[in-house]
Amino acid sequence: MLSKxxxxxxxxxxxxxxxxxxxxxxxxxxxxxxxxxxxxNLTESVVRGKNIWESNNCMGCxxxxxxxxxxxxxxxxxxxxxxxxxDGQGEEVLKSILMSEVPWQPNGRKMVAYGMTDQEAADVVxxxxxxxxxxxxGFDRIVSPLAKDNINN
Amino acid sequence: MKxxxxxxxxxxxxxxxxxxxxxxxxxxxxxxxxxxxxxxHEFIPFNTARAVHTNLLVVWLLSGFMGAAYYIIPEEAQRxxxxxxxxxxxxxxxxxVGVVAVVGFHFNIWEGxxxxxxxxxxxxxxxxxxxxxxxxxxxxxxxxxRQTTTALVLSMGLLFAALLYLPGMLPFDSQTLDSFFRWWVxxxxxxxxxxxxxGGILSFLLIKLTGVDREVIEKWLYVIVGLTFLSGVLGTxxxxxxxxxxKIWIIVGGIFSALxxxxxxxxxxxxxxxxxxxEKKHPNKLALYWTLGAAITSFVGAGLLGFAHTLPQTNxxxxxxxxxxxxxxxxxxxxxxxxxxxxxSYSLPNMTGRxxxxxxxxxxxxxxxxxxxxxMTVAFGVAGVAQVYLERKFGxxxxxxxxxxxxHFVVLxxxxxxxTSGIILYIIDFYKHGKPTDEALEISQ
Numbered sequence: 001m002l003s004k005x006x007x008x009x010x011x012x013x014x015x016x017x018x019x020x021x022x023x024x025x026x027x028x029x030x031x032x033x034x035x036x037x038x039x040x041n042l043t044e045s046v047v048r049g050k051n052i053w054e055s056n057n058c059m060g061c062x063x064x065x066x067x068x069x070x071x072x073x074x075x076x077x078x079x080x081x082x083x084x085x086x087d088g089q090g091e092e093v094l095k096s097i098l099m100s101e102v103p104w105q106p107n108g109r110k111m112v113a114y115g116m117t118d119q120e121a122a123d124v125v126x127x128x129x130x131x132x133x134x135x136x137x138g139f140d141r142i143v144s145p146l147a148k149d150n151i152n153n
Numbered sequence: 154m155k156x157x158x159x160x161x162x163x164x165x166x167x168x169x170x171x172x173x174x175x176x177x178x179x180x181x182x183x184x185x186x187x188x189x190x191x192x193x194h195e196f197i198p199f200n201t202a203r204a205v206h207t208n209l210l211v212v213w214l215l216s217g218f219m220g221a222a223y224y225i226i227p228e229e230a231q232r233x234x235x236x237x238x239x240x241x242x243x244x245x246x247x248x249x250v251g252v253v254a255v256v257g258f259h260f261n262i263w264e265g266x267x268x269x270x271x272x273x274x275x276x277x278x279x280x281x282x283x284x285x286x287x288x289x290x291x292x293x294x295x296x297x298x299r300q301t302t303t304a305l306v307l308s309m310g311l312l313f314a315a316l317l318y319l320p321g322m323l324p325f326d327s328q329t330l331d332s333f334f335r336w337w338v339x340x341x342x343x344x345x346x347x348x349x350x351x352g353g354i355l356s357f358l359l360i361k362l363t364g365v366d367r368e369v370i371e372k373w374l375y376v377i378v379g380l381t382f383l384s385g386v387l388g389t390x391x392x393x394x395x396x397x398x399x400k401i402w403i404i405v406g407g408i409f410s411a412l413x414x415x416x417x418x419x420x421x422x423x424x425x426x427x428x429x430x431x432e433k434k435h436p437n438k439l440a441l442y443w444t445l446g447a448a449i450t451s452f453v454g455a456g457l458l459g460f461a462h463t464l465p466q467t468n469x470x471x472x473x474x475x476x477x478x479x480x481x482x483x484x485x486x487x488x489x490x491x492x493x494x495x496x497x498s499y500s501l502p503n504m505t506g507r508x509x510x511x512x513x514x515x516x517x518x519x520x521x522x523x524x525x526x527x528x529m530t531v532a533f534g535v536a537g538v539a540q541v542y543l544e545r546k547f548g549x550x551x552x553x554x555x556x557x558x559x560x561h562f563v564v565l566x567x568x569x570x571x572x573t574s575g576i577i578l579y580i581i582d583f584y585k586h587g588k589p590t591d592e593a594l595e596i597s598q
Contacts, residue, residue: 014380047326065329066473067396074473107553109186
């Protein structure tokens with residue numbers, strides 16, 4: 001029968017080993033050749049866009065990279081999506097939403113009116129474009145292979 | 154109650170209850186906004202309500218854990234707390250930091266990082282606060298007559314929780330890296346070190362309530378927290394499948410997070426078995442309800458519902474949908490909300506000397522809160538699955554889908570009302586116990 005000492009060894013040993021593996025995998029996945037975070041394409045504009053994204057807690061309603069609050073649309077490939085919807089005018093539509101002085105409310109659900117400047121809106125769009133280029137291991141808005149075929153046809 | 158200084162726990166629990174009520178209030182604001190009633194949008198837009206809701210959750214649970222530690226550690230270490238005055242300073246500073254953060258959220262002062270919205274300058278105050286708390290607990294423990302496994306596991310959980318807050322304070326330019334290290338805090342808290350805290354409190358309660366030998370309970374405590382870390386640390390990978398990092402995490406996260414329910418299963422079996430083995434019939438049945446309830450509900454909410462969308466093949470569909478909210482609500486409630494309510498139910502009669510053990514109000518509170526929360530979980534689950542089908546399979550627009558599933562939020566609000574009624578009854582019971590008193594020292598437990 002397991003003794004208390006053995007149980008403690010299992011806890012301490014298991015924790016140490018898994019934590020070391022975890023650190024090792026973190027280093028591995030972020031090392032050159034294995035890193036797919038799109039860091040090489042980060043520009044000053046993208047970083048400014050990320051800061052605007054963060055300082056307004058956009059994730060408190062939207063999701064990005066699948067993370068957020070599920071109250072407003074996923075914005076990972078928002079430029080592509082709006083380009084399809086508005087005949088290639090996606091970026092302009094996005095900027096006008098961000099610069100609007102009155103709440104944008106498609107289908108009745110209100111967004112905060114941020115009234116951004118042209119530069120700020122452009123930075124946020126750059127941020128979205130950078131996000132859209134990340135290799136997400138197959139994550140997309142429509143993921144079922146069958147559905148992809150049906151919708152494309 | 155054996156030591157006068159344990160009374161400080163009462164005020165941490167009272168703060169907990171106050172913040173829980175506020176958290177629920179903001180939950181209702183979000184629920185109503187989802188069905189089209191967002192009249193408060195000008196003052197409390199959804200992102201404000203959401204940040205307040207989740208941050209208050211963290212603060213009320215932390216306040217509950219701290220109260221638990223202030224109650225448990227003196228009794229386990231067999232000595233008074235080293236400084237009651239400093240414990241009150243810590244309580245007040247915790248409340249001040251919490252209030253300042255929440256008020257700031259209403260004025261666009263925050264960091265839009267899910268669960269960690271508190272701005273960095275305030276983060277430093279959180280660190281100072283937690284250091285003070287840890288100092289008081291650890292000095293009391295090591296100056297005490299004995300260092301039990303229960304006390305060590307609880308203190309270790311609290312210490313690691315503090316250390317793991319630090320990666321969340323690192324600044325990153327990349328959204329992916331930001332998210333990657335944010336999960337070091339959030340995941341390793343809730344699916345790692347917080348389980349040590351939960352295990353420590355559970356072990357203390359089972360020793361007191363069942364009368365089973367401490368050595369037996371503490372041995373299994375080690376096995377359970379061992380399983381938690383063995384699966385939970387590498388299980389962090391389930392947050393890394395689709396955020397822009399290497400595929401290695403799909404394999405590692407998939408395998409280890411699939412094992413995470415084992416720790417919760419072990420915890421549920423452990424609690425139920427100890428109850429069956431126990432020969433002591435402690436009169437505080439309500440505390441027993443909450444204790445066994447926490448062990449079982451955490452297995453369902455955190456273990457089973459977590460497993461339901463943790464495999465990468467499933468998560469590809471459910472990532473970024475309301476399915477996450479389904480799992481999140483029952484997991485936090487079962488594992489952490491209920492364990493805090495367990496220790497409150499156990500310790501209140503001991504601190505106040507009023508043995509309101511067997512009230513109908515207490516039992517109603519337990520059942521209404523739990524049935525309400527299960528109903529809310531089902532409502533989120535149905536809404537989430539419908540969202541997955543309509544969006545990810547049929548390609549419908551996000552907002553069209555939201556309209557289709559809005560009926561489930563009506564159900565959510567009805568169930569949340571039942572849940573809230575249970576919580577109100579619990580708080581009435583809390584109030585009826587009165588204030589803690591030194592006279593309670595003489596009353597046997």
